[in-house]
Every structure is written in C-alpha cells, then in structure tokens.
Amino acid sequence: MIGGGVSGLAAAHRLRKLILHAELQLFEASDRLGGPLFTIAHDDSVLEQGADSFLIKTPFALDLCRELGLSDELIPTNEQHRRALVVRGGRLVPVPEGFVLMKPQNLGAMLKSPLLSPLGKLRLLAEPLALVPAAVNRPGYDESVASFATRRLGRETYERLVEPLIAGIYVADARQLSLAATYPEFLEAERRHGSLWRAIRAASRQDGRDEQQQPPAAAARYGQFVTLRGGLRTFVAALVDTLPRQAIRLRTPVMQVERHAAGRWAIKTAPGAPLEHFDAVLIAAHAPQAAPMIQQCDAELARNLASIEYASSAVATLVYHRQDIEHPLDGFGLVVPAIEHRPIVAASFLTVKFPSHGPPGRAIVRVFSGGALQPEMVDRDDHELVAIAKQQMAELIGASGEPIETRVIRWRDAMPQYHVGHVARVEAIEQSIAAHPGLELAGNAYRGVGIPQSIHSGRQAAERLAKQLST
Ligand SMILES: CC1=C(CCC(=O)O)c2cc3nc(cc4[nH]c(cc5[nH]c(cc1n2)c(C)c5CCC(=O)O)c(CCC(=O)O)c4C)C(CCC(=O)O)=C3C
Incomplete structure (x- = not known):
C-alpha cells in the first residue's frame, strides 16, 4: 500500500x-x-485542521465507522442554523431556501432573496427559454461549471451563488471545473428535459406521489453530515x-x-x-x-x-469568546464569491455545526484561503494568515478582541482539480x-x-x- x-x-x-x-x-x-483527517485536541476544544465531517448519503464512510465499532461516537450536525451564508457587498446573506448547487427548487425564496438584483431574478426566471446547444448530446460531452451555470441561470446567479458554493467545495476555478466530473446530473437534466426548471418540476411530481412531507432542502442536506465526538x-x-x-x-x-x-x-x-x-x-x-x-x-x-492538477489551501482556526462576535452566527459558515475580491474563500463555524466541539461560551471559526484562484495565499506566513483571518472576521461577523487561540495549517496540493x-x-x-x-x-x-x-x-x-x- x-x-x-x-x-x-x-x-x-x-x-x-x-x-x-x-x-x-x-x-x-x-x-x-x-x-486530510487531522484533529488537534486542545483545551476542551476539538480543533479540526482538515475535514470536519462527512456525508452519509453515500454510506461508505458511515458503514466503515460502524464496522469499526464507532456507532456510539457519531454525532449529527446542530439542528439549528442548518444553512450557509454568502457574502454580498460585504454583508452576509443566507443561501436562498431550496437552492442546491445549481437547482433553485424554491422559486419564491429566490425571488425574495436580496442576493440577486431584479434583473438577475428575471434572467433566472427565463431559464426554460435558454437554448440547449446541440453538442450536449454528443457522447463524452463536457463543459465547465461556469459556462453551464451562466448559460442556463444567467451571469448573476452564477457569480453570486453557484460559483461560491461549488468553487468553495473544490477550491477550484469554476471556469475550468468539469461539470461531467462533478455534477453530471445537471447535464443529464438538460439533455432529458431541455431545462433545469422542467427537470425540477418533473422530479417534484415524482416525489408528490409518495405523499411525504419534505423537510426544507438546506436543513435536509445538513442532516446528511455527521462527525465523531472527538x-x-x-x-x-x-x-x-x-x-x-x-x-x-x-x-x-x-x-x-x-x-x-x-x-x-x-x-x-x-x-x-x-x-x-x-x-x-x-x-x-x-x-x-x-x-x-x-x-x-x-x-x-x-x-x-x-x-x-491540484490546488492548495490554508486554514486559520480562530477560537473566540462567543460574546466577542456580534453576528448571530445563524448559519454553518460563509462562502465568498470571487467577485467580492476578498483574500479568503470561505469560513466555517465549527461550534455552530458541532456545539460539543468547544466549551460553552466559545466560538471556533475556521477561515480558508488559497485555492485555485489565489494560490499565492498559501505561501503567506502564519502570522499574516492569522492577521488576514482576524481582519476578515472583524468585517464579516463583527469579531473583536484577541482570539483565545489560533492555529494555521497548510494543505499543499491536497485538492485534485477535476x-x-x-x-x-x-x-x-x-x-x-x-x-x-x-x-x-x-x-x-x-x-x-x-x-x-x-x-x-x-x-x-x-x-x-x-x-x-x-x-
Ligand atoms: C473551503 C471548503 C472546502 C475545501 C477545503 C479545502 O480543500 O481546503 C470544502 C470542501 C468540501 N465541501 C463539500 C461538500 C459540501 N460543503 C458544503 C458547505 C460548505 N462548505 C464550506 C467550505 C468548504 N468546503 C462552507 C463554508 C460551507 C457552508 C457551511 C459549512 O461551513 O458547513 C455543502 C452544503 C452546501 C449547501 O448549502 O448546499 C456541501 C454538500 C465536499 C464534498 C464532500 C463529499 O462529496 O463527500 C468537500 C470536499
């Protein structure tokens, strides 16, 4: 091996x-x-340096945990605040309810969201009118996430929502990221239904048949993440x-x-x-x-x-007194669109997701920088990375005062770029x-x-x- x-x-x-x-x-x-699984236990805190949880929808990790006798150690995410926030003009706005990667399942929520301008919303509504290029039916067809999302949903929805969510997951440049390798179901939806709207409607007709009350989409998705107590x-x-x-x-x-x-x-x-x-x-x-x-x-x-190719990232962990953060932290974390031009990619609120990972009264925030779009960030020294993380958290979540504890880790060439x-x-x-x-x-x-x-x-x-x- x-x-x-x-x-x-x-x-x-x-x-x-x-x-x-x-x-x-x-x-x-x-x-x-x-x-990428690397935990530092310090001062009653579980400071995850790499991945902090895993998905159970495809059960391979869950099954292995059970096989290893770890069933009693599994913990779900917090039932509250199961959503992500997106930076827009320096402020935090929730991802509209029902929006999954490229699927705006809840039209009302999209239209009410302050994330998109009226023009961006109109363009989004026109999705069924966007033409389907003949090439999509060729065997082996591929296209970038940026190109697909822009031509179907419009530039604004791409830049404000799709790019930060998907580029965040892959720390990638969405203009190069392969749709066939990451979310082939969207290519398939376009091929079969000619439009994502029509594909969503067809799927909800299917769901309607089993009469089940679906939980809100974001809450359901975050219910799919678990971690281990320690x-x-x-x-x-x-x-x-x-x-x-x-x-x-x-x-x-x-x-x-x-x-x-x-x-x-x-x-x-x-x-x-x-x-x-x-x-x-x-x-x-x-x-x-x-x-x-x-x-x-x-x-x-x-x-x-x-x-x-691979991309690198750096993670600065900041442990704050909860009272030193003004923001209600009513989300699991935040993602930063590239067009916001900030020196960070995302931040994750570890103790919101998993409250038992820190002592009461603390907030553990993990700030990510680097990725395919800002590779030079990973070469900054620890002191600079902490200073940048603190400054960004001061601006975005109103974090003041000195963190109780800070850690920096670099993940060089850790994330393959599809x-x-x-x-x-x-x-x-x-x-x-x-x-x-x-x-x-x-x-x-x-x-x-x-x-x-x-x-x-x-x-x-x-x-x-x-x-x-x-x-
Ligand atoms: C920076 C970063 C990396 C890269 C790390 C690095 O390389 O440095 C990464 C990796 C990944 N993220 C992944 C998946 C997801 N992440 C989500 C949500 C979030 N990610 C965030 C950040 C990051 N995430 C943040 C700030 C959120 C918001 C809330 C929160 O802080 O939790 C959501 C829910 C989105 C929604 O709302 O729908 C999903 C499905 C998977 C794939 C897992 C699999 O397929 O097994 C991978 C590798």
Whole structure:
C-alpha cells in the first residue's frame, strides 16, 4: 500500500479482511497517517485542521465507522442554523431556501432573496427559454461549471451563488471545473428535459406521489453530515488500530514501482535501497506523486497521472469568546464569491455545526484561503494568515478582541482539480491500469473528492486486487 491517507487506510483495512494472512506493508511519505483527517485536541476544544465531517448519503464512510465499532461516537450536525451564508457587498446573506448547487427548487425564496438584483431574478426566471446547444448530446460531452451555470441561470446567479458554493467545495476555478466530473446530473437534466426548471418540476411530481412531507432542502442536506465526538482523528485511530504495527512505515516515500516477471512487483524507497518484492501494489498517493513511481513501467499512464492538477489551501482556526462576535452566527459558515475580491474563500463555524466541539461560551471559526484562484495565499506566513483571518472576521461577523487561540495549517496540493476533460482522462487511466495485473490505483484524484468516495475508491481497489490474487 502506497499512501496512508483515507483511501490507503480503507484499502489496507479491506484487504486484510479479504486475505486473512496478507503480509501488508503501508508506505507513507509523511510522518502522519490519515491525510486530510487531522484533529488537534486542545483545551476542551476539538480543533479540526482538515475535514470536519462527512456525508452519509453515500454510506461508505458511515458503514466503515460502524464496522469499526464507532456507532456510539457519531454525532449529527446542530439542528439549528442548518444553512450557509454568502457574502454580498460585504454583508452576509443566507443561501436562498431550496437552492442546491445549481437547482433553485424554491422559486419564491429566490425571488425574495436580496442576493440577486431584479434583473438577475428575471434572467433566472427565463431559464426554460435558454437554448440547449446541440453538442450536449454528443457522447463524452463536457463543459465547465461556469459556462453551464451562466448559460442556463444567467451571469448573476452564477457569480453570486453557484460559483461560491461549488468553487468553495473544490477550491477550484469554476471556469475550468468539469461539470461531467462533478455534477453530471445537471447535464443529464438538460439533455432529458431541455431545462433545469422542467427537470425540477418533473422530479417534484415524482416525489408528490409518495405523499411525504419534505423537510426544507438546506436543513435536509445538513442532516446528511455527521462527525465523531472527538473529531475525525478517532476514525483514523480506529482504522490504524486494525493494522499490525510493523505494517506501517512512516517517512518512507516510494521512488519506483517495478513490474517483474511472473506477476511479481518490486518497489524502491530510496536511491540505493534494496528492492522489496510484493505480489501486488496499490497506489493511493496523489496522482502527480504516483506518476514518477510508475514512469518506467508505463509512460502513458504516468503522463495522464501527472496531468491531473491540484490546488492548495490554508486554514486559520480562530477560537473566540462567543460574546466577542456580534453576528448571530445563524448559519454553518460563509462562502465568498470571487467577485467580492476578498483574500479568503470561505469560513466555517465549527461550534455552530458541532456545539460539543468547544466549551460553552466559545466560538471556533475556521477561515480558508488559497485555492485555485489565489494560490499565492498559501505561501503567506502564519502570522499574516492569522492577521488576514482576524481582519476578515472583524468585517464579516463583527469579531473583536484577541482570539483565545489560533492555529494555521497548510494543505499543499491536497485538492485534485477535476478540469474539463477529467472523465476521459480517468477512463484512459483505468484502461492503462487494467493492463497491469497486480497494480491498482485509489484516491480522490479520480472519481470523487469526498471522504465517502475516497473510502469507496480504496475499498474497490482492494477488492479488485484480492480477486486477482486469488486466481
Ligand atoms: C473551503 C471548503 C472546502 C475545501 C477545503 C479545502 O480543500 O481546503 C470544502 C470542501 C468540501 N465541501 C463539500 C461538500 C459540501 N460543503 C458544503 C458547505 C460548505 N462548505 C464550506 C467550505 C468548504 N468546503 C462552507 C463554508 C460551507 C457552508 C457551511 C459549512 O461551513 O458547513 C455543502 C452544503 C452546501 C449547501 O448549502 O448546499 C456541501 C454538500 C465536499 C464534498 C464532500 C463529499 O462529496 O463527500 C468537500 C470536499
């Protein structure tokens, strides 16, 4: 196993279930397992440095937590304030009720929202009149999120809502982000119904049949997020506990993966280090780091892996006395549209989402900067990043006084960027891999960036390997 992040740990766990006596070695380049799951416990606070929760709609993470005996540790999000806020002209405005990514499901809420101008609302209403380009029916059609959202919903809805929500999730440039790789259901809705409005109406007719009272959309969505009482490190610790200690090799980057005769593989960890031989190798590293490892074995595969771009971000955590923040914090966090020209991408109110993550009377705020649009921010020093975060929180949520505690973490090249054409590239990668029995790839670079998808990717790769090894 190469890579001890979420996918690699999930794959190692699965492999040892499938092959009881597997002699597994897990190589991790850094000095820590868990990848983007990294919790610091400090002063009765659970300071999440990376991901703070995971989705349960696709149940891969939830199922694994249960399998690991963590059911009693799972906690849902706060039942109050289940919505996101968007910055408009320096003020915070709630995402209109019912708006999901690109679907304005509640027209009344959109029309009442101060987020859009009257002209922007008119354009949004005209969505069913927007033409459907003939190209969308071509097999393998792809387009950027920016282009699709602009031509269907209008520039204003794109700039004020779609861009900050979607670009926030992927810390991406929406003008390059692939719709086919991120939300293919929107392309499908346009193909089938010629309009998103008509697709929504068709879906609600379907729902109407089972007579169920639907909860408000945002509340329902945030009900889909859960975390663990002590933070997500609990999950990493439980996974690691299932592996034998001697299987884990920290600070051991892999340089080369070689294919040997008779279905054997070998890896080299340092110049001059002896080759280590295995029946199979699973690479769960970042794609551009995997590329040089398999360069000699398959140059085309290496080229495709190397061409997947990544973005970086920095997170400043600020712990305030709750009374030092004027804003009611009646949302889970805020997203910042690029057109607002602020040096941050988003801020998340950790203790609003998960009140038990901090002691009473504290507010833990996580401020994100960097991403594909402001890559230089990640190179600022800790002091500057904290100063920027404090200034932005003073302006946006009226935070005053000194934070009780501050932390900064940089996530360099952590978020793969699914650019237009990503799906075709992943298909080419999967074809190359199929030609190498005993070699598999897993991770968030291919078919989904979230924790559940990363677990699924690792688990599936482990299952393919186990099958190959047993025949
Ligand atoms: C900065 C940032 C990153 C990048 C981190 C980095 O790389 O540095 C990120 C990643 C992600 N966010 C994700 C998903 C979502 N985030 C949401 C909501 C929010 N994100 C926010 C910020 C960020 N989020 C914020 C301030 C909110 C508002 C409320 C809150 O603070 O919670 C919502 C609800 C939106 C709605 O209202 O509909 C969803 C569905 C998934 C995919 C998960 C999967 O698919 O498994 C990923 C990787």
